Amino acid sequence: MDKPGNLGALLRKWKIGRWQAIVLAAGLAGLVLLCVTSFPRSANAAGAKNPAQESIRVDLTAYERQLEERLCGIVSAIAGAGEARVMLTLDCGSEPVYAVQGKTDSKHSVSEGGSEESLNANKEYVIVGSGAGEQGLVLKMVEPQVRGVAVICRGGDDLIVRQAIVEAVTAVLGVGSNKVSVARMGAAE
Numbered sequence: 001m002d003k004p005g006n007l008g009a010l011l012r013k014w015k016i017g018r019w020q021a022i023v024l025a026a027g028l029a030g031l032v033l034l035c036v037t038s039f040p041r042s043a044n045a046a047g048a049k050n051p052a053q054e055s056i057r058v059d060l061t062a063y064e065r066q067l068e069e070r071l072c073g074i075v076s077a078i079a080g081a082g083e084a085r086v087m088l089t090l091d092c093g094s095e096p097v098y099a100v101q102g103k104t105d106s107k108h109s110v111s112e113g114g115s116e117e118s119l120n121a122n123k124e125y126v127i128v129g130s131g132a133g134e135q136g137l138v139l140k141m142v143e144p145q146v147r148g149v150a151v152i153c154r155g156g157d158d159l160i161v162r163q164a165i166v167e168a169v170t171a172v173l174g175v176g177s178n179k180v181s182v183a184r185m186g187a188a189e
Helices: 007-013 018-038 051-055 060-077 159-173
Strands: 084-090 095-098 100-111 114-125 138-142 146-153 180-184
Touching: 060 084, 060 146, 060 159, 146 159, 159 180
Parallel strands: 146 180
Antiparallel strands: 084 146, 095 138, 100 114
């Protein structure tokens, strides 16, 4: 076989002209580039979900547990409440809010009978990535809404303690008092 530095001799042996060799090299480079770009991307590739989008995903059960623990700490700190347990239910999972782009056209015309105004809006989702990696651009994740709260504590039968607990829970979670239940903890607990 020929030496690696002797490309000209190899081309003459195969009877390939200079222009043919250039076209052949460009074609091979194009094939290599096509093969490289068609490989599936890894998690660290540029087209993958960025860390900001990953960090705003909310694990529903972990979110629920965290809220319950924090709320239990607040309820236990209320004078007269004593030991407490809290359970809450969430309406649904977290929901993404996608970026949209568009334009709004407003036309105003005056006729003999009065004025007319027309509004035309065209909006499209902002897409990032390409090919199979296309996805909408997530601006933020809306946390799930609290559906109801049950609080069980030692002082749950005292009306003043019960009112203080309901006020604290409604203030912290932004739910109505009709969604909060307070009861006294049983002796076996």
